[in-house]
Amino acid sequence: MEMVLDWRSLGSLLATLMVFRTAMRDFLPPEAEMCLRRLLARVAAAFRPPSGTILIDEADGASGGANDLYDSAQLYLGERCLATAPAPRQAHRPVASLPDSHTTHDTYQGVRVRWTSTARTAERGAGGGGYSPYGVFGRGGHGVGGGGDHRTLELQFPRQHRDLIHDHYIPHLIAEAARMRLKSRERRLYTNRATGPGDDHHRLWTSHAFSHPSNFDTLAVDPALREEIRADLLRFAARRDHYARVGRAWKRGYLLHGPPGTGKTSLVAAIANLLEFDVYDLELTTVPTNSHLRRLLVSTTPKSVVVVEDIDCSLDLSDRNKKNKNGNNGADDETAAQLAAISPAAAAAMAVVGRESISLSGVLNFVDGLWSSCVGERLMVFTTNHPERLDPALLRPGRMDRKIELGYCTPPALRVLAKNYLGVGDEGCEDAGDDPDTVRDLMAEAEDLLAPAAGVRITPADIAEVFMGCDGTGAAAALRKLVGELRRRRDDYAAAAAVAPGESGEDTTDC
Numbered sequence: 125m126e127m128v129l130d131w132r133s134l135g136s137l138l139a140t141l142m143v144f145r146t147a148m149r150d151f152l153p154p155e156a157e158m159c160l161r162r163l164l165a166r167v168a169a170a171f172r173p174p175s176g177t178i179l180i181d182e183a184d185g186a187s188g189g190a191n192d193l194y195d196s197a198q199l200y201l202g203e204r205c206l207a208t209a210p211a212p213r214q215a216h217r218p219v220a221s222l223p224d225s226h227t228t229h230d231t232y233q234g235v236r237v238r239w240t241s242t243a244r245t246a247e248r249g250a251g252g253g254g255y256s257p258y259g260v261f262g263r264g265g266h267g268v269g270g271g272g273d274h275r276t277l278e279l280q281f282p283r284q285h286r287d288l289i290h291d292h293y294i295p296h297l298i299a300e301a302a303r304m305r306l307k308s309r310e311r312r313l314y315t316n317r318a319t320g321p322g323d324d325h326h327r328l329w330t331s332h333a334f335s336h337p338s339n340f341d342t343l344a345v346d347p348a349l350r351e352e353i354r355a356d357l358l359r360f361a362a363r364r365d366h367y368a369r370v371g372r373a374w375k376r377g378y379l380l381h382g383p384p385g386t387g388k389t390s391l392v393a394a395i396a397n398l399l400e401f402d403v404y405d406l407e408l409t410t411v412p413t414n415s416h417l418r419r420l421l422v423s424t425t426p427k428s429v430v431v432v433e434d435i436d437c438s439l440d441l442s443d444r445n446k447k448n449k450n451g452n453n454g455a456d457d458e459t460a461a462q463l464a465a466i467s468p469a470a471a472a473a474m475a476v477v478g479r480e481s482i483s484l485s486g487v488l489n490f491v492d493g494l495w496s497s498c499v500g501e502r503l504m505v506f507t508t509n510h511p512e513r514l515d516p517a518l519l520r521p522g523r524m525d526r527k528i529e530l531g532y533c534t535p536p537a538l539r540v541l542a543k544n545y546l547g548v549g550d551e552g553c554e555d556a557g558d559d560p561d562t563v564r565d566l567m568a569e570a571e572d573l574l575a576p577a578a579g580v581r582i583t584p585a586d587i588a589e590v591f592m593g594c595d596g597t598g599a600a601a602a603l604r605k606l607v608g609e610l611r612r613r614r615d616d617y618a619a620a621a622a623v624a625p626g627e628s629g630e631d632t633t634d635c
Contacts, residue, residue, distance in 0.1 A: 175280050175281065175282060175283055176280070176281050176282070176283045176286050176289070177278060177279065177280050178278070178279040178281075178289075179276055179277075179278055179279075180193055180194050180197060180276065180277040180278075180279065181194060181274070181275075181276050182194050182274070182275040182276065183274075193294075193298070194275075194277060195301070196297060196298050196301035196302070197239070197277050197279075197297060197301070198222060198277070199301045199304055199305065200297045200300050200301045200304075201222045201228060201230070201239055202222070203300075203304055204230065204300070222239060222241040222277065223241060224241055224242065224243040224275065225241065225242060225243065226240070226241050227239065227240045227241075232288075232289075232292075232293045232296065233288065233292070235281065235282065235285045235288060235289070235293075236282075237279060237280065237281040237289065237293070238279070238280040238281070239277060239278070239279055239280075240277070240278040240280070241275065241276075241277055241278075242275070242276050242278065243274065243275045243276075244274050281293075306400070306427070310333055311333075311334045311396070311400065311401070311402050311403075312331040312332065312333065312334055312402050312403075313331060313332050313333070313334040313402070313403045313405065314329040314330065314331045314402065314403065314404045314405065314424075315329065315330055315331075315404075315405045315406075315407065316328060316329055316404075316405075316406055316407055316410060316411065316420055317329065317330055317410070318407075318410040328419060328420055328423050329404065329420075329423065329424075334396065334402065334403055336393035336396070336397065337393075338390045338391075338393035338394045338397065339394050339397050339398070340353075340354050340394050340398060342390075342394075342540070342544050343387060343390060343391060343394055343540070344387055344390075344533065344537040344538075344540045344541045344544075344584035344587075344588075345387060345391070345530060345537055345540075346534060346536050346537065347536055347540075349528070353391075353395075353528065354398065356526065357395060357398060357399060358398075360376050360503075361399055361501070364500075364501070373496060373497035373500070374500040374501050374502070375496060375497075375500075375501075375502045375503065375504060376503055376504070376525050376526075377491060377492075377503075377504040377505075377506070377522075377523050377524045377525045377526070378395075378503065378504070378505045378506070378524065378525070378526050378527075378528060379505075379506050379507075379508070379511065379519065379524040379526070379527045379528065380392070380505065380506070380507045380508075380528050380530060381507070381508050381509065381510075381511040381527065381528070381529055381530070382509070382529055382530035382531055383509060383531070383532065383583060384509060384583070384585075385583035385584065385585030385586060386530035386531060386532065386583050386584060386585070387530050387584050387585070388433075388507045388530055389433070389507070391528075391530065392429065392431050392505055392507070395429060395503065395505070396429050399427070399429075399503075400427070401427045401428050401429045401503065402425060402427065402428045402429070403428070403429050403431060404424050404428055404429065404430045404431065405431050405433070406420065406430055406431065406432050408432060408435075408439055408482060408487075409439070411482055413482070413486075414482055414483060414485075414486030414489070417482060417486055417487075417490050418489070418490065418495045421490055421495055421496065421498070421499070422495060422498045422499065424499050424502065425499065426499055426500050426501045426502065427501050427502075428499070428501075428502050428503075429502070429503045429505055430502060430503065430504050430505070431505045431506075431507070432504075432505070432506045432507070433507045434507060434508060434509070435506045435507065435508050435514065436508045436509065436510050436513050436514060439482055439484075439487070484515060484517070484518075487518065488517055488518060488523070491504055491518070491523045491524075492522055492523045504523075506518075506524065511527070532581045532582060532583055533574055533582050533583060533584045533586075533587055534574060535571035535574050535575065537584055538567075538570060538571060538574055538587065539567075539571075541584060541587050541588060541591065542567065542591075542599070542603070545588065545591035545592070545595075545602070546591060546599040546602055546603070547599065548563060548567065548599050548603075558598050558599050558600040559600065562600050563599050563600050563603060566600060566603035566604055566606075566607055567603060569607050570603060570606055570607050570610060573607065573610040573611065573614060574610070578614055579614065579617050579618070579621075580610050580613050580614045580617065581613070581617070582609070582610065582613060586609075587606060590602065590605055590606050590609060591606070593605075
């Protein structure tokens with residue numbers, strides 16, 4: 125009975141409140157009602173703890189472009205706080221973001237913060253920006269005279285934790301967003317555009333998706349060398365603080381040299397896949413001047429591999445001491461003719477400049493000059509078939525920190541190739557139709573023929589082509605064909621050894 129009376133009292137109270145609310149609307153003027161509402165809001169705010177607010181605009185007023193903090197916050201909130209947030213329709217990879225007029229919460233070191241996304245139509249000619257009592261994190265809108273939606277993220281937090289939010293939470297948010305971008309990004313393969321007189325240089329690189337399958341487990345090189353290169357790369361990627369402490373730019377140079385077909389390009393792709401770097405394939409014959417070369421360098425991004433393939437065939441970077449001894453009459457004309465045959469765009473640029481498009485000093489400054497320190501965490505990789513032709517200044521430490529020779533196929537490299545192409549490993553052969561003893565004997569004979577004492581020289585690319593031509597015939601048939609090819613080459617080398625040097629008829633084409 126007492127409970128019934130309580131419920132009746134509650135009903136009477138609600139009815140009284142409704143009558144009071146109706147009376148306020150009917151008898152109080154709007155000004156008095158507004159004053160009463162403000163008074164009640166102040167009374168309610170007095171019982172709430174004080175809070176701080178940071179406004180982060182979508183656009184940066186300084187440049188009118190995107191605000192990096194806004195993008196980082198949206199990425200962070202989409203990953204950490206929003207399980208059912210909508211994804212942008214026109215995104216290459218779906219990325220969740222905080223919808224307009226939506227609120228979510230996050231907790232950092234026990235402190236609960238509130239994020240709110242707002243959008244309003246920006247008035248034409250209006251400025252403004254996101255202001256924080258403790259700092260400005262987003263300035264301006266879309267610029268004077270701009271229109272469209274003006275989006276803002278509002279971060280609210282207890283005011284007593286202001287230092288924690290500014291000094292730790294915001295940097296934590298930016299670092300997490302950077303990690304998520306790196307993990308989800310699509311790696312790209314860039315190449316520089318051929319330019320001629322009158323071309324603009326706003327678009328220096330064109331790009332395509334990089335999806336080369338090469339990795340360190342499939343490289344047909346000596347296992348000890350492979351692991352040494354892998355350890356060196358991982359050590360480089362983890363030593364940012366060390367490079368800053370010793371006063372060196374965070375970059376490293378590699379010179380890959382060896383005969384054609386020994387896996388230089390595959391090693392470059394494996395390096396990019398190991399470190400998850402973009403690849404910039406620089407074609408020097410299309411670069412008109414040294415200054416343009418510098419512009420190409422500073423337009424690259426961190427976490428990238430800059431590759432110059434066949435450096436000895438691209439430009440005349442031969443040893444200056446040898447040229448001075450032998451004389452260089454007609455060398456400039458010959459170099460110009462070679463470049464004209466390789467690249468008409470480079471020849472057109474040379475016609476305007478009146479000299480060689482790029483000099484040795486320009487390449488040296490590109491590799492190790494002041495401009496080379498503008499972009500951090502970068503690898504410079506040059507490949508060549510004839511390292512002895514290059515000027516020693518290009519090969520000194522600091523420019524080429526490591527010189528890696530990739531030679532002809534060895535027995536350990538053959539085992540890698542046999543495992544990749546034929547499924548032949550230490551545990552046996554995957555093809556049940558082949559006799560294991562036959563496969564084992566053929567592998568042993570092939571390894572004996574590849575031993576240094578046998579004098580057989582064959583590149584991993586040649587062996588891979590033999591295996592590719594025997595696809596579907598079984599491991600034994602492929603190895604049998606390889607052994608026949610190795611025997612033929614052994615006999616040819618033995619016959620050539622009896623011929624005087626220079627009379628063997630071998631092709632001596634340089635490039």
